[in-house]
Amino acid sequence: xxxxxxxxxxxxxxxxxxxxxxxxxxxxxxxxxxxxxxxxxxxxxxxxxxxxxxxxxxxxxxxxxxxxxxxxxxxxxxxxxxxxxxxxxxxxxxxxxxxxxxxxxxxxxxxxxxxxxxxxxxxxxxxxxxxxxxxxxxxxxxxxxxxxxxxxxxxxxxxxxxxxxxxxxxxxxxxxxxxxxxxxxxxxxxxxxxxxxxxxxxxxxxxxxxxxxxxxxxxxxxxxxxxxxxxxxxxxxxxxxxxxxxxxxxxxxxxxxxxxxxxxxxxxxxxxx
Numbered sequence: 001x002x003x004x005x006x007x008x009x010x011x012x013x014x015x016x017x018x019x020x021x022x023x024x025x026x027x028x029x030x031x032x033x034x035x036x037x038x039x040x041x042x043x044x045x046x047x048x049x050x051x052x053x054x055x056x057x058x059x060x061x062x063x064x065x066x067x068x069x070x071x072x073x074x075x076x077x078x079x080x081x082x083x084x085x086x087x088x089x090x091x092x093x094x095x096x097x098x099x100x101x102x103x104x105x106x107x108x109x110x111x112x113x114x115x116x117x118x119x120x121x122x123x124x125x126x127x128x129x130x131x132x133x134x135x136x137x138x139x140x141x142x143x144x145x146x147x148x149x150x151x152x153x154x155x156x157x158x159x160x161x162x163x164x165x166x167x168x169x170x171x172x173x174x175x176x177x178x179x180x181x182x183x184x185x186x187x188x189x190x191x192x193x194x195x196x197x198x199x200x201x202x203x204x205x206x207x208x209x210x211x212x213x214x215x216x217x218x219x220x221x222x223x224x225x226x227x228x229x230x231x232x233x234x235x236x237x238x239x240x241x242x243x244x245x246x247x248x249x250x251x252x253x254x255x256x257x258x259x260x261x262x263x264x265x266x267x268x269x270x271x272x273x
Contacts, residue, residue: 033064034065035065035066035069035070035138036064037060037063037135037138038063040058040059040098041057041058041102042056042099042102042103042106044106045110046110049117051117051125051127052125052126053110053129054127054128054130055110055130056129057081057105058133059098059102060133061077061098066171068171069169069170070171072172073135075095076145076165076167077133077145078095078101079092080149081101081131083151084108084109086112087105087108087109091105106129120154125153127154128150128151128158131148132148133147137228140169141270142166143166143167144166144228145164145165145167146162146163146228147163147164148160149163159240160250161239161240162225163225164225164226164235165228166228166271168267168271173226178267179264179265180265181263184262185222188263189222190206192220192236192253192255193209193220195254196209196252199252200251201251213243214243214244223242224238225239229272232257233254233255233260234255234257235252236253237251238252257272
Protein backbone atom coordinates (compact mmCIF):
# COMPACT_ATOMS: atom_id res chain seq x y z
CA UNK A 1 0.00 0.00 0.00
CA UNK A 2 2.99 2.28 0.14
CA UNK A 3 3.00 2.62 -3.64
CA UNK A 4 0.30 4.81 -5.12
CA UNK A 5 0.82 3.26 -8.56
CA UNK A 6 -0.81 0.06 -7.29
CA UNK A 7 -4.08 1.85 -6.64
CA UNK A 8 -4.23 3.77 -9.92
CA UNK A 9 -3.16 0.91 -12.15
CA UNK A 10 -5.73 -1.36 -10.53
CA UNK A 11 -8.68 0.99 -10.88
CA UNK A 12 -7.84 2.08 -14.44
CA UNK A 13 -7.33 -1.53 -15.54
CA UNK A 14 -10.65 -2.61 -14.04
CA UNK A 15 -12.52 0.23 -15.72
CA UNK A 16 -10.83 -0.58 -19.03
CA UNK A 17 -11.90 -4.22 -18.77
CA UNK A 18 -15.44 -3.10 -18.04
CA UNK A 19 -15.53 -1.10 -21.29
CA UNK A 20 -13.97 -3.94 -23.26
CA UNK A 21 -16.52 -6.46 -22.00
CA UNK A 22 -19.22 -4.94 -24.20
CA UNK A 23 -19.30 -6.70 -27.57
CA UNK A 24 -22.03 -4.41 -28.91
CA UNK A 25 -21.26 -1.15 -30.60
CA UNK A 26 -23.12 2.04 -29.70
CA UNK A 27 -26.49 2.12 -31.45
CA UNK A 28 -29.11 4.74 -32.17
CA UNK A 29 -30.93 5.94 -29.07
CA UNK A 30 -34.30 4.39 -28.39
CA UNK A 31 -37.00 5.95 -26.28
CA UNK A 32 -36.38 4.89 -22.71
CA UNK A 33 -37.52 5.69 -19.18
CA UNK A 34 -35.69 8.59 -17.51
CA UNK A 35 -32.35 7.83 -15.89
CA UNK A 36 -32.46 8.95 -12.25
CA UNK A 37 -29.67 9.20 -9.68
CA UNK A 38 -29.68 9.56 -5.91
CA UNK A 39 -26.84 11.06 -3.91
CA UNK A 40 -25.19 8.51 -1.65
CA UNK A 41 -22.22 9.03 0.64
CA UNK A 42 -20.18 7.13 3.19
CA UNK A 43 -17.23 8.04 5.39
CA UNK A 44 -15.26 6.42 8.18
CA UNK A 45 -11.82 6.51 9.76
CA UNK A 46 -9.58 4.55 12.11
CA UNK A 47 -6.37 5.03 14.03
CA UNK A 48 -3.29 2.90 14.57
CA UNK A 49 -1.22 4.41 17.32
CA UNK A 50 -0.38 7.93 16.18
CA UNK A 51 -1.30 7.14 12.55
CA UNK A 52 -4.71 7.23 10.92
CA UNK A 53 -6.67 6.34 7.81
CA UNK A 54 -9.83 7.95 6.45
CA UNK A 55 -12.12 7.02 3.56
CA UNK A 56 -14.81 9.20 2.01
CA UNK A 57 -17.05 8.24 -0.92
CA UNK A 58 -19.74 10.41 -2.47
CA UNK A 59 -21.64 9.55 -5.66
CA UNK A 60 -24.70 10.34 -7.73
CA UNK A 61 -25.67 6.68 -7.78
CA UNK A 62 -27.93 5.19 -10.49
CA UNK A 63 -31.33 4.71 -8.86
CA UNK A 64 -33.67 3.82 -11.70
CA UNK A 65 -34.03 3.92 -15.45
CA UNK A 66 -33.34 1.52 -18.34
CA UNK A 67 -31.96 -1.67 -16.78
CA UNK A 68 -28.99 -1.97 -19.17
CA UNK A 69 -27.93 1.60 -18.46
CA UNK A 70 -28.43 1.36 -14.70
CA UNK A 71 -26.49 -1.91 -14.54
CA UNK A 72 -23.65 -0.61 -16.73
CA UNK A 73 -23.18 2.62 -14.79
CA UNK A 74 -23.35 0.87 -11.43
CA UNK A 75 -20.69 -1.56 -12.65
CA UNK A 76 -18.57 1.37 -13.84
CA UNK A 77 -18.75 3.06 -10.44
CA UNK A 78 -17.81 -0.19 -8.72
CA UNK A 79 -14.85 -0.55 -11.08
CA UNK A 80 -13.58 2.96 -10.33
CA UNK A 81 -13.64 2.11 -6.61
CA UNK A 82 -11.61 -1.07 -7.12
CA UNK A 83 -8.23 0.40 -6.20
CA UNK A 84 -6.65 -2.70 -4.65
CA UNK A 85 -6.39 -6.37 -5.53
CA UNK A 86 -8.92 -7.34 -2.86
CA UNK A 87 -11.47 -4.88 -4.18
CA UNK A 88 -10.99 -5.97 -7.81
CA UNK A 89 -11.86 -9.50 -6.76
CA UNK A 90 -15.03 -8.65 -4.83
CA UNK A 91 -16.34 -5.18 -5.58
CA UNK A 92 -18.95 -6.18 -8.20
CA UNK A 93 -20.75 -8.40 -5.70
CA UNK A 94 -21.92 -5.21 -3.96
CA UNK A 95 -22.74 -2.86 -6.83
CA UNK A 96 -26.54 -3.12 -6.68
CA UNK A 97 -26.71 -1.08 -3.46
CA UNK A 98 -24.69 2.10 -2.98
CA UNK A 99 -24.49 1.88 0.81
CA UNK A 100 -23.42 -1.76 0.71
CA UNK A 101 -20.82 -1.01 -1.99
CA UNK A 102 -19.34 2.00 -0.21
CA UNK A 103 -19.24 0.23 3.15
CA UNK A 104 -17.46 -2.73 1.56
CA UNK A 105 -14.89 -0.57 -0.25
CA UNK A 106 -14.27 1.64 2.77
CA UNK A 107 -14.07 -1.25 5.17
CA UNK A 108 -11.54 -3.14 3.05
CA UNK A 109 -9.37 -0.05 2.57
CA UNK A 110 -9.39 0.73 6.29
CA UNK A 111 -8.51 -2.89 7.11
CA UNK A 112 -5.66 -2.96 4.57
CA UNK A 113 -4.40 0.44 5.71
CA UNK A 114 -4.41 -0.55 9.38
CA UNK A 115 -2.28 -3.59 8.57
CA UNK A 116 0.11 -1.44 6.56
CA UNK A 117 0.35 1.24 9.24
CA UNK A 118 1.11 -1.35 11.93
CA UNK A 119 4.14 -2.48 9.93
CA UNK A 120 5.22 1.05 9.04
CA UNK A 121 8.28 2.58 10.67
CA UNK A 122 6.93 6.08 10.06
CA UNK A 123 4.69 7.17 12.97
CA UNK A 124 2.08 9.84 12.46
CA UNK A 125 1.09 8.80 8.93
CA UNK A 126 -2.32 9.96 7.69
CA UNK A 127 -3.65 7.79 4.87
CA UNK A 128 -6.56 9.24 2.92
CA UNK A 129 -8.86 7.92 0.18
CA UNK A 130 -11.56 10.17 -1.26
CA UNK A 131 -13.94 9.77 -4.21
CA UNK A 132 -16.41 12.24 -5.70
CA UNK A 133 -18.44 10.62 -8.49
CA UNK A 134 -20.90 12.70 -10.50
CA UNK A 135 -23.09 12.49 -13.59
CA UNK A 136 -22.62 15.84 -15.41
CA UNK A 137 -24.82 14.64 -18.30
CA UNK A 138 -27.94 12.52 -17.84
CA UNK A 139 -30.18 12.97 -20.87
CA UNK A 140 -32.61 10.72 -22.76
CA UNK A 141 -29.83 9.84 -25.21
CA UNK A 142 -26.75 9.39 -23.04
CA UNK A 143 -25.24 9.52 -19.55
CA UNK A 144 -21.75 10.64 -18.57
CA UNK A 145 -20.07 9.62 -15.35
CA UNK A 146 -16.87 11.08 -13.94
CA UNK A 147 -14.89 9.99 -10.90
CA UNK A 148 -12.37 12.16 -9.06
CA UNK A 149 -10.20 10.02 -6.79
CA UNK A 150 -7.64 11.43 -4.34
CA UNK A 151 -5.25 9.10 -2.55
CA UNK A 152 -2.44 9.69 -0.07
CA UNK A 153 -0.41 6.85 1.46
CA UNK A 154 2.83 8.64 2.21
CA UNK A 155 5.45 10.55 0.31
CA UNK A 156 5.75 14.17 -0.65
CA UNK A 157 2.19 14.54 -1.87
CA UNK A 158 -1.03 12.73 -2.67
CA UNK A 159 -2.22 11.85 -6.14
CA UNK A 160 -5.43 12.44 -8.04
CA UNK A 161 -6.96 10.29 -10.77
CA UNK A 162 -9.88 11.23 -13.02
CA UNK A 163 -11.97 8.61 -14.81
CA UNK A 164 -14.85 9.39 -17.16
CA UNK A 165 -17.12 7.62 -19.63
CA UNK A 166 -20.19 8.41 -21.68
CA UNK A 167 -22.80 5.65 -22.08
CA UNK A 168 -25.52 5.45 -24.71
CA UNK A 169 -29.09 4.57 -23.73
CA UNK A 170 -28.25 0.86 -24.03
CA UNK A 171 -25.47 1.20 -21.45
CA UNK A 172 -22.65 0.87 -24.00
CA UNK A 173 -19.63 3.02 -23.01
CA UNK A 174 -17.86 5.08 -25.65
CA UNK A 175 -14.12 4.88 -26.09
CA UNK A 176 -11.90 7.18 -28.14
CA UNK A 177 -12.10 4.67 -30.98
CA UNK A 178 -15.91 4.46 -31.00
CA UNK A 179 -16.64 8.12 -30.25
CA UNK A 180 -14.64 9.37 -33.24
CA UNK A 181 -14.36 8.42 -36.90
CA UNK A 182 -11.11 6.45 -37.42
CA UNK A 183 -9.92 8.74 -40.20
CA UNK A 184 -10.29 11.80 -37.94
CA UNK A 185 -7.99 10.70 -35.10
CA UNK A 186 -4.84 12.45 -36.31
CA UNK A 187 -6.70 15.71 -36.92
CA UNK A 188 -8.45 15.26 -33.58
CA UNK A 189 -5.11 14.94 -31.82
CA UNK A 190 -4.01 18.28 -33.28
CA UNK A 191 -7.34 19.88 -32.34
CA UNK A 192 -7.03 18.68 -28.74
CA UNK A 193 -3.44 19.92 -28.51
CA UNK A 194 -4.45 23.37 -29.75
CA UNK A 195 -7.33 23.65 -27.30
CA UNK A 196 -5.16 22.34 -24.48
CA UNK A 197 -2.59 25.04 -25.18
CA UNK A 198 -5.22 27.79 -25.21
CA UNK A 199 -7.59 26.65 -22.46
CA UNK A 200 -5.34 25.03 -19.86
CA UNK A 201 -1.81 26.35 -20.34
CA UNK A 202 -2.90 29.76 -21.70
CA UNK A 203 -0.30 29.63 -24.44
CA UNK A 204 -0.69 31.11 -27.92
CA UNK A 205 0.09 27.83 -29.70
CA UNK A 206 1.13 24.21 -29.27
CA UNK A 207 4.85 24.90 -29.69
CA UNK A 208 4.77 27.39 -26.82
CA UNK A 209 2.85 24.89 -24.67
CA UNK A 210 5.51 22.18 -25.14
CA UNK A 211 7.83 24.02 -22.74
CA UNK A 212 5.38 22.98 -19.99
CA UNK A 213 5.34 19.29 -20.96
CA UNK A 214 7.48 16.23 -20.30
CA UNK A 215 6.98 14.50 -23.65
CA UNK A 216 9.80 12.73 -25.45
CA UNK A 217 8.31 13.10 -28.95
CA UNK A 218 7.09 16.06 -30.96
CA UNK A 219 3.41 15.15 -30.96
CA UNK A 220 1.02 15.61 -28.08
CA UNK A 221 -0.88 12.29 -27.81
CA UNK A 222 -4.57 11.91 -27.12
CA UNK A 223 -5.29 11.17 -23.43
CA UNK A 224 -5.24 7.58 -22.24
CA UNK A 225 -8.51 8.35 -20.44
CA UNK A 226 -11.55 8.14 -22.70
CA UNK A 227 -13.19 11.45 -23.68
CA UNK A 228 -16.72 12.16 -22.50
CA UNK A 229 -19.75 14.30 -23.28
CA UNK A 230 -20.21 17.29 -20.96
CA UNK A 231 -22.90 19.99 -21.06
CA UNK A 232 -20.76 22.35 -23.15
CA UNK A 233 -18.76 19.91 -25.28
CA UNK A 234 -16.46 16.88 -25.27
CA UNK A 235 -13.98 16.85 -22.41
CA UNK A 236 -10.44 15.48 -22.71
CA UNK A 237 -8.36 14.99 -19.56
CA UNK A 238 -4.80 13.76 -18.97
CA UNK A 239 -3.69 12.01 -15.79
CA UNK A 240 -0.91 13.32 -13.56
CA UNK A 241 2.51 12.84 -15.18
CA UNK A 242 0.94 11.66 -18.45
CA UNK A 243 2.20 14.64 -20.43
CA UNK A 244 3.18 17.20 -17.79
CA UNK A 245 4.90 17.37 -14.37
CA UNK A 246 2.96 17.02 -11.11
CA UNK A 247 2.91 20.79 -10.65
CA UNK A 248 0.79 21.12 -13.81
CA UNK A 249 -2.07 19.12 -12.32
CA UNK A 250 -4.34 17.21 -14.69
CA UNK A 251 -4.32 19.06 -18.04
CA UNK A 252 -7.72 19.14 -19.71
CA UNK A 253 -9.80 20.92 -22.30
CA UNK A 254 -13.40 20.89 -23.46
CA UNK A 255 -14.11 21.29 -27.17
CA UNK A 256 -17.57 22.69 -28.05
CA UNK A 257 -19.95 20.37 -29.89
CA UNK A 258 -20.18 22.84 -32.77
CA UNK A 259 -16.44 22.44 -33.34
CA UNK A 260 -15.99 18.74 -32.70
CA UNK A 261 -19.10 17.39 -34.47
CA UNK A 262 -17.28 16.71 -37.80
CA UNK A 263 -14.83 14.42 -35.98
CA UNK A 264 -17.47 12.27 -34.27
CA UNK A 265 -18.57 8.84 -35.41
CA UNK A 266 -22.19 8.67 -36.65
CA UNK A 267 -23.28 6.88 -33.45
CA UNK A 268 -21.73 9.54 -31.22
CA UNK A 269 -22.95 12.48 -33.31
CA UNK A 270 -26.51 11.18 -33.00
CA UNK A 271 -26.31 11.42 -29.21
CA UNK A 272 -25.06 15.00 -28.81
CA UNK A 273 -27.13 16.44 -25.95
